[in-house]
Amino acid sequence: MNPQVAAAVGARLRETRRVRALSVGALAARAGVGKGSLSEIENGVRNPTLSTLYALAGALGVPLATLLAERAGAEIASPGIVARLLDATRHADGTTVEVYLLHLDPGARHPSTAHGPGVVEHLLVTHGRVRAGPSGRETEAGPGETLTWESATTHAYRSLGDTPAEAVLTIRSPSRDDDQRE
Template identity: 55%
Template sequence: MSPADGRALDLPALGNRLRELRGERGLSLSALAATAGIGKGSLSEIEAGQRNPTLATLYALAAPLAVPLATLLAGEPGTEVSADGLTATLLSTETAADGTVVEIYRLAFRPGADRRSPAHGPGVREHVLVTVGRLEVHHRDGTAVLVAGESLSFSSADAHRYRALDGKGCSAVLVITSTR
């Protein structure tokens, strides 16, 4: 299967990774749930492989665990997660010699999609290149409207937002670099 084909998130593998990461950090189920702002029961179901988390939930869990989203996705190209009118498909992940993690995603926004993303932690930057349509990006330093062929880089250490414009869908490539 190529990354373009897309594949569902492997829920049991995700649950195992979460449990391992939580254990390595000495966090109880309650502590991680509280820090991530999700219910303890929901986290328990995710760890048991019984619940399919949204993109927002995965980001909420990645931040307190201090790992890139791709770690929760097991770095498997083609893995898709969706939320708020957005489907993100992991295309590639690698770790540079200096420890910087580089994640590359294809983003597909449905018409009117409005994706609010939580802070990803210190040392995390997003680099977005619009390939189709118009995309409004709100970040700590301001707001930009990008059209096909335009790009923007910003710190995603704070909450940020992507919004497809003109009542149409939008596509982009997102590169996330993490130096934590």
């Protein structure tokens, strides 16, 4: 993550935490993140992983794109996976639609925490083979195939085979009452 994006992510994270009236310690505990790490992320001096940002977004009850400051092109990574935000749209009814380009290294597996009730993911595989979906119920897809699931439970993405996999991921989040405060 470049320094400008890291600073924007940190500022958005701090602003969202304050709107929710949470201390650094309270958010860190909710998200399972170290208090010092959270402080460094908020100050733009530490690059968070994809897993860490998802944990923070979940604890705050906001879509991941909110913490990425809706910056198209922002990339976030965890071991074996890179997600690039292509678009984020908040509709008048409060529904948020996020679109990401995912790159999974060969054999990589990325677990993801639950995103909340009513959140639906659509994964269009563009290259390679992927196994994805709710934990214990993952299904396989190849180029041109789509997987869809409600992500209110833990779920995972796994690249199959010895080549990288790429996919377009769309996440549709329903309006949440407290989203209007942002």
